[in-house]
Amino acid sequence: MKERIKRETRNILNEGWDGVLGLMNRWGQIGPYLFRDPEELEDIEIEPRYNLAKTIQLMLNKRPDLRIAAVVRGCDVRALRELEEMGKIKTQGLRLIGITCSHEQAEICNCEKPIYDTLNCTGCWKCIEACKEQAIERVNVCPILLPSEYDVGLAKRKAIYIPYAQAVPLKAIRDSEHCLKLAGVMDCKGCETACMANAILHEDHEQIDEIEVGSVILSPGFEPFDPSKFDNYNYANHPNVITSMEFERILSASGPTEGHLVRMSDHKEPKKIAWFQCIGSRDLNRSGNAFCSSVCCMYAIKEAVIAKEHAGSDLDCAIFFMDMRTHGKDFERFYESARDQHGVRFIRSRVHTIDPSAEDDLTVHYITENGSFESENFDLIVLSVGLQTPPQVIELANKLGVELTDGNFCKTDSFEPVATSRKGIYVCGAFQSPKDIPQSVVDASAAASAAGKILSDVRNTLTKTPEVIPETDIVGQRPKIGVFVCKCGINIAGVVDVPAVTEYAASLPYVEYVTNNLYTCSQDTQDTMSKVIKEKELNRVVVAACTPKTHEALFQETLINAGLNKYLFEMCNIRNQDSWVHKNNPELATEKAKDLVRMSITKVALMEPLEEAELDVNQTAMVLGGGISGMASARSLSRQGYETHIIEKSSSLGGQALNLYHTFDGGDVQKKLSKLVDDIETDKKIHVHLNTTVTEVEGFVGNFKSTLSNNGSQEVLEHGIAVLATGGKPLKPDEYSYGKDSRILTSLELDKKFIENDSLIDSLNTAVFIQCVGSREPDRPYCSRVCCTHSIKNALELKKRNPDMSIFILYRDIRTYGEREYLYQKARKAGIVFIRFSLNNKPEVNLQGDQLRVKVRDHILHRPLEISADLVTLASAIVPNKDEKLANFFKLPTNDDGFFIEKHAKLGPSEFATDGVFLCGLAHYPKPIDESIAQGLAAASRAVTLLSRKNILMSGTVAMTNPSYCSSCGVCISVCPYSAPSFIPEDDRFFPGRAQINPVLCKGCGLCVASCRSGAIHLKGFDNDQIFAQIFSLNEAV
Amino acid sequence: MSHWEPKIVSFLCHWCSYGAADLAGVSRMEYPPNIRVIRIPCTGRMSPKFILAAFRQGADGVWVSG
Secondary structure: OHHHHHHHHHHHHHOOOOEEEEEEEEOOEEEEEEEOOHHHHHHEEOOOOOOOHHHHHHHHHHOOOOOEEEEEOHHHHHHHHHHHHOOOOOOOOEEEEEOOOOHHHHHHHOOOOOOOOHHHOOOOOOOOOOOOOOOOOOOOOOOOOEEOOOOOOOOEEOOEEOOOOOOOOOOOEEOOOOOOOOOOOOOOOHHHHHOOOOOOOOOOOOOOOOOOOOOEEEOOOOEEOOHHHOHHHOOOOOOOEEEHHHHHHHHOOOOOOOOOOOOOOOOOOOOEEEEEEEEOOOEOOOOOEOOOOOOHHHHHHHHHHHHHHHHOOOOEEEEEEOOOOOOOOOHHHHHHHHHHOOOOEEEEOOOOOEEEOHHHOEEEEEEOOOOOEEEEEEOEEEEEEOEEOOHHHHHHHHHHOOOEOOOOOEOOEOOEOOEOOOOOEEEOHHHOOOOOHHHHHHHHHHHHHHHHHHHHHHOOOOOOOOOOOOOOOOOOOOOOEEEEEEOOOOOOOOOOOHHHHHHHHHOOOOEEEEEEEOOOOOHHHHHHHHHHHHHOOOOEEEEEEOOHHHHHHHHHHHHHHOOOOOOOEEEEEOHHHHHOOOOOOHHHHHHHHHHHHHHHHHHHOOOOOOOOOEEEOOOEEEEEOOOHHHHHHHHHHHHOOOEEEEEOOOOOOOHHHHHOOEOOOOOEHHHHHHHHHHHHHHOOOEEEEOOEEEEEEEEEOOEEEEEEEEOOEEEEEEEOEEEEOOOEEEOOOOOOOOOOOOOEEEHHHHHHHHHOOOHHHHHOOEEEEEEEEOOOEOOEOOOOOOHHHHHHHHHHHHHHHOOOOEEEEEEOOOOOOHHHHHHHHHHHHOOOEEEEOEOOEOOEEEEEOOEEEEEEEEOOOOEEEEEEEOEEEEEEOEEEOOOHHHHHHHOOOEOOOOOEOOOEOOOEOOEOOOOOEEEOHHHOOOOOHHHHHHHHHHHHHHHHHHHOOOEEEOOOOOEEEOOOOOOOOOHHHHHOOOOOEEEOOOOOOOOOOOEEEOOOOOOOOOHHHHHOOOOOEEEOOOOHHHHHHHHHOOOOOO | OOOOOOOEEEEEEOOOHHHHHHHHHHOOOOOOOOEEEEEEOOHHHOOHHHHHHHHHOOOOEEEEEO
16 A cells, blocks of 8 residues: 555655645654655655644645645544534645554554444446446446356356345455456456446555354355266257356346346257256266255246246247156145146156257257157257255364264254254254255244354344434424435436536425535535535435435435424436436436436425333243254244243144154154153243133234133233244044054154054055045145155154065155255165056055955056055145144244245245234144254244343334224225234223224234225325325325 | 337336336346336225326326336
8 A cells, every 4th residue: 555655745846736645654653744856755654543633734724825645544634524513624735645543553542433344335336347238328347247146147247246236235346366456467447447336446455354152053055067068968069058046147137137038158048948956966976965955846837937927928948857846835836837737848867968059959869758769859968967065165174173974964963953063063054965045044033043042142232322413392383394305426416407406406495405416425424414404404305316225215314413303305316217227318318317306305394203112021922832842942932031921732842753763863862751741840931831822912013912711710921022833733534444454644643653662563564655644635735845755754763663564655745845855765775666557647545354455556667556455654735734823823824735925925924914912833834853952942942032122113104094083994004915903992081983093013014005995094104195295296206 | 100119108006016117227127218107005005097197198108007
């Protein structure tokens, strides 16, 4: 940096400036010195920190005619600005040269605003080539082009770039390896010259921070398998053989083809696409990955369906697969609709080679299930690549001393699914095992819960309480509106005529103050804004800038700091929805900006200060269901410091786990379960209510009152949150002669025999397992997820006890996802015979005298086969414990299969749309023990986000009734998805029977407002008069 | 009539379409500037009166998205 300072100051002196004020080392002492001779600059110093603002003030006041430059730090710049604002200094003759502070320096100074990184970057993109079409017009600032990681190499990026459009924070980063300047190749200053926020610091360097923590959560993710090494698939050589990741980008609107489905070689729209499953998964020989990646079947189906949506239904999509693994919630239905409604072809075959053919097409040869040999041409082939742990993560795990599995995933135990082998270190996501989004989200919450448990003693010890600024009462005041128009560097000002918009805004009614700023969001503008609001006594504010979605909260904070209610604010979007999208039409964009500003001003004039309802959260938790997920949830809640009540309708804790023998990873369920039950029973904060049901629930989030009923005696429990872990049960089969012979069992009944060491087990010679009993049937079109693994596990157990036993597993698709796949491999090695059947050709179980005979058609021999069995195990479906009354108490929806519908299928799997109610275990969907426990922890984690706040401020933009207009029709009550409206009790003195809205539950969607036939409901912040004001002020616009 | 341009008023849900309109900007897509966006908290807020009012103000089209 010193060299740059020397160079810059020398240039300044050569340009004829009178001098440069800086630091100089003279006689062993460093002090301020006015350099006048370029030769002297050899001795300029930049360390240590030495404030020069005062010196500059003295010099300039004494010699106002001087034209000098000064080498200063950020704190000096701020001081000079202050002095200038106070009128104590005039800076026309002053030029500043900035020095970057080192991280250490900032720490010594305890500096709040050190200038040492890209804090100043506003994400304006000016430093980056803005877009492909504009490349000629705009300055193509960075000369480097590299393959974009986000577009998996299908598009290019610069050495300075914003990784992707939704990046948080939305700021540019530099690739230190490839940036010409940073790599020391040449003195390129392209981005530095372009940046108007002075955010580019060439002297910036990597910093190592040390943070003391009590717990670590590992979520390093996965890398997609690289199929380049398979020369038979020609991925490396042929542009039309791509990976599923690349195909995702091609389908994406923000991708290299903007969502237009074309192939890479000639940009032709493909007519036929094939997907190859299990590339780098379930393939120990060639890829080294023996596990199943769990997600590829589902994403391939999704890609095929979306491809058809993009390209039209005549696009031919074929998926080549081994077993179709759609074991997630609602996935089986999606698979069926892809096949039956969308016409996606599913071909059960593993293709060996992809041959390039004429016109960049590809030919494949394969053998169908019937044994016939086929050849087919495709325009594009997508390799469904698997998920694997990247080498650097393996290295990290080794460094941390965290054990890995055979497949290089993090080793965990079914009963502690997010705990690594090292105490205090937890894991979530695809590093735990290959998994999809919902399961990753569950894991993430579970890991947070596990970490929260060990950190509960120090919760809230690092929080700071913000200073509360008293709110100015503006009621009855005439609107005095301040309008701040942002230039956003040139992002807005480059297209929209900002001065014209500013001038126009000043001409509008009630507007008291108007200004424009280079960057309205910068910290110094915020301070100025706050000052202006106070000085001019503004009572409404409009900021015309970017989008309220990212910046509303920031400006509202400024209003609060100025003592204004934060709802007296409106943001006007003249960047994202104006200058950025109309860059070739500056005149009309300016007109649009004026219209939008006018609409915002008329709306804000009608805004009123709003109150935010405060909600006290009762610190007690209620867990419904004493099964394994309910207990896991309760234990986590209690260990995080909350009184917890478990309500169990049966006479013991344990639920379905009481019937299970071993987990897939070999854990003894009964041993671990009794430890868990013991933990619960000895926990002083956990209160177990056996033989108890809930007969009534009143209240809402934070303040529930539930009536518990136990053998006729009733008790009221007040609690802040509820976790529903109401579980599921095995379906009692009505086929395969179940119930007619004691040798025909369900999977759980077989487990029971293992647990009890039944003598029957040792007398067996032939055993048959039948899969999908009641699952994946028209009545129950879902996969029960656990049965394949369960049957294989039990088959192996039988084989262990009697290696000579003949075992047959009759299945439709084997769904041993993740590292459960090893069991399937082990079973095949052990000689267990797997025979596939289809839904329209199911096996038959007959009793012939004393003999149990199973008939099935062999899928390889294409011949019927009859097996004489000693034992038939039916892998019966898991069905939920339907409890409509309970669902009604909390207003919880269930799907067609009777499982609860969570808040969001992907992002909110462990909570309900109803606030304060959480979900885990089999009531959500069939799942094994590890996933049940993870979800139990996740539900606790989500609950703690509420409990730990003790009281919560709700949004002020909520609906409110005017009961004197209400006709008690009840429409609002029936339409509200959040149960916020209710009738005022009949015995109330005022307005009995009319509607009222609980501001705590209201989400401000306005559904009730729009549906109220009496006009009795108002939505604060988006009321009729405010929206009409916007519409009526359109008249000049439209 | 050859230069006639429709005037469109759109009511966009804060949570989805409004965000999508922002993303169109971030992605530097382009569309004609004949559109005025009114942000609403949810399309559930939409009242037929808003549509009629917009037409009465001279809109040629009203687009509700959410």
